[in-house]
Amino acid sequence: MVSGYRVSSDSNEMDVDVIYSYISSSYWAAGIPKETLKKALENSLCFGVFSSDGKQVGFARMITDQATFAYLADVFIDEEHRGQGLSKWLMQRVHEHPSLQGLRRILLATRDAHSLYQQFGYTALGSPETFMQKWQPDVYKG
Known part of the structure; x- marks a missing residue:
C-alpha cells in the first residue's frame, strides 16, 4: 500500500481520456x-492507480483467458507520481x-523496465525459438 493512493480493477473507474493520453x-x-x-480496455482486465483526489495516475492491463495465459500490457505511472513505489505496488496488486x-x-514486452518485472519473477524467454509473432508496428499509421 502506498499512502494517498489506491488501486482498483473496477472497469467503471478507468479514465479512458487519461489512459488514452498516455498510451x-x-x-x-x-x-x-x-x-x-x-x-482493448473493454476486453482486458484493467487496473488503475488513483490519487487521493480521485485522479487516475497509473494503469496496467492483463489480456487473459483467466485460466491459463495472460499478457501484461500498457503499464504506466504518470511522471509526476513516479519514485514512490507505485509501479511495484501496482504489479503486486495485479x-x-x-x-x-x-x-x-x-508474457510481456518492455524496452526499459526489466528490473521492475524481474522482481515479480519475469525472465527472458527460456526458449525463444518456440515463440513466433505476427508484428505490425505501423498498424496505427493508417
Whole structure:
C-alpha cells in the first residue's frame, strides 16, 4: 500500500481520456486510435492507480483467458507520481488478483523496465525459438 493512493480493477473507474493520453504517445502504441484502445480496455482486465483526489495516475492491463495465459500490457505511472513505489505496488496488486491465479504463462514486452518485472519473477524467454509473432508496428499509421 502506498499512502494517498489506491488501486482498483473496477472497469467503471478507468479514465479512458487519461489512459488514452498516455498510451497514444507511448513508444509501444503511438498513434493508436481512441476507439481501438477503448475496445482493448473493454476486453482486458484493467487496473488503475488513483490519487487521493480521485485522479487516475497509473494503469496496467492483463489480456487473459483467466485460466491459463495472460499478457501484461500498457503499464504506466504518470511522471509526476513516479519514485514512490507505485509501479511495484501496482504489479503486486495485479499479480494478487483472484482471476490471475494459477496461470501457466504470463508474457510481456518492455524496452526499459526489466528490473521492475524481474522482481515479480519475469525472465527472458527460456526458449525463444518456440515463440513466433505476427508484428505490425505501423498498424496505427493508417
